[in-house]
Amino acid sequence: MANAEQRRFEVLRAIVADYVSNQEPVGSKALVDRHNLGVSSATVRNDMAALEEEGYITQPHTSAGRIPTDKGYRLFVDRLSEVKPLSAAERRAIVQFLEGAVDLDDVLRRSVRLLAQLTRQVAVVQYPTLTSSTVRHVEVVTLTPSRLLIVLITNTGRVDQRTVDLGDVAADETVARLRDLLNGALSGHRLPDAAAKVSELPEQAPPELRDVMTRVCTVLVESLVEHPEERIVLGGTANLTRNVADFPGSLRQVLEALEEQVVVLKLLAAARNPGSVTVRIGEENEDEQMRSTSVVSIGYGSDKVLLGGMGVVGPTRMDYPGTIAAVRAVATYVGRILSGK
Template sequence: MSHTQDRRLAVLCAIVEDYVSTREPVGSKAVTERHHLGVSPATVRNDMAILEEAGLLVQPHTSAGRIPTDAGYRAFVDSLDEIKPLSAPERAAFQKTLMEAVDLDDVIARAARLLSHLTNQVAVLQYPSLRQSNLRHIELVALRPRLFMLVLITNTGRVEQRTVKSADEIGEDDLHLISAALNSCLTGVPISRLRARRDLVAEKLEFRLRAAAGEFTDTIVEVLEAESEERVVVSGTGNLSRYDVDFSASISPVLDALEEQIVLLKLMAFREKGVSVRIGSENSSTELSETSLVTAGYSNGADGEVARVGVIGPTRMNYPAAMSGVLAISQYLTEILQSHR
């Protein structure tokens, strides 16, 4: 990139930063005074005119100020060399809050609130998909002679509990045998393939235990298939009220879209390595055409990405802060899932 191109990119970045901060069109005088680019206002005005011709800036009215277009924001985001890490106090606060969570639901809720608070945007956090999960452990606990607690733990940290009534009384030794057969045949197997392994469980047991084992296997399959629906948690929708002026009509269509799980799941279905940023018209949903979406995937280590976390806000967004927060949360969620493998 030439010196002139470098300078014009610096002018664009300065305008993006100032407009995000002030929501006022940015003029050449402000750029030279605030950012010390080492050139005259006349040179900056010329650069601004060229950036406008390229579709990266627009002049909203007759004033000399310019504001970024979606393409301008894209060029700004693409110019970022690295994502700034959180400060040491921020990292400590994140880690402490998330590590105090009692279960996966609590982790997801806490992470969404943290991300919303950190970025002042709407946080969107996808649950680890059971469709992409494996069973990690099955526990059977006797409550009464014919009543049992079935505890299922997946490799993504999901814990499901159900009570199971058996037609037969099952002693402690037999319960251990059934539990061992279930764990041997069903753990480490994708949930979509559990039903096909029912007969394998029976084959590992004496005939007298097969009916009871079948009851437990059927319950496991039913529970996990019923709970496999994708879910998304949203936190901080109130943050949108502070950006009401950033939308041409109102924030109502955005709020309506955030209430639709299908819309959110489509947004989060986009897969890209690292932190992904989609700006304005790059979003597939027309209701969100004046918003930007910043997302990153998180994983349990061995099985790759299991879900995504992100923020939604107006295109006039502090992209470096949003990208930093999203990346931090995705990394902490990955650490937590790995620790529960």
């Protein structure tokens, strides 16, 4: 029985491979001609009938061909024994492209572009969640005698700049003391904790710095709280229009759903651990508008700290082994860059 089940899975795997490649329903004769299954056409037809009865493949119309169902894709993905490895040249290209980034925003923009190009799907990358980021440094720069620039830099490379109008002239010595107090209180702390400390700083400041510190902290707290509108970068949506037939419902529904931040963040919610890939296929997606898509997602960060999620969205007719390899590789390199490794 085990041999029969394994043979049927090989037939399913061949159907998935041909349908992903050609977008045409697959018949038994084509399977025998293209794949070394080691059995007769009659046996393949019997195996296809069994697979159809079990719900792994279906007949889209009256032709002899069959296509995989969501259930069939799920079995295929669950039994992937090996993920198609990226070539050494592809890995080098990823590293060189990402290491050329100048800041966090650039890293994420490049990551999205890379994923969209490698997979030919829609790529999504979530900004590092502020709850897991820490303050690396606070710089205070004099713009004019009465105006300062506050630059908050996190351990993930995020840079947030705010200007502060002091209402009075601040000497260089005052600015230096201000910088020392801010870094002494905030450096190394997670952003939510730093936000709480900022509210206490004016009270703790020397009397002569209290007014300046109050103005600075009022502005600085804005840099320490989550900004949902900045949380994702999306790219490659035009890739979905290459094969409208892959979306039997409505491609427009999918595109509209991708414009909703909440929907996209939900797609990445399964990405809990750096390096662990999650695949949601068709009906497994919570949002009804996304039921004709598959989502391959992963967490990125260091071994111990999850910074955010990334992934790709495409039709269920997807090159799963290649897509999983690309998502995993890009996430690995982004995690290393943002973790400073």
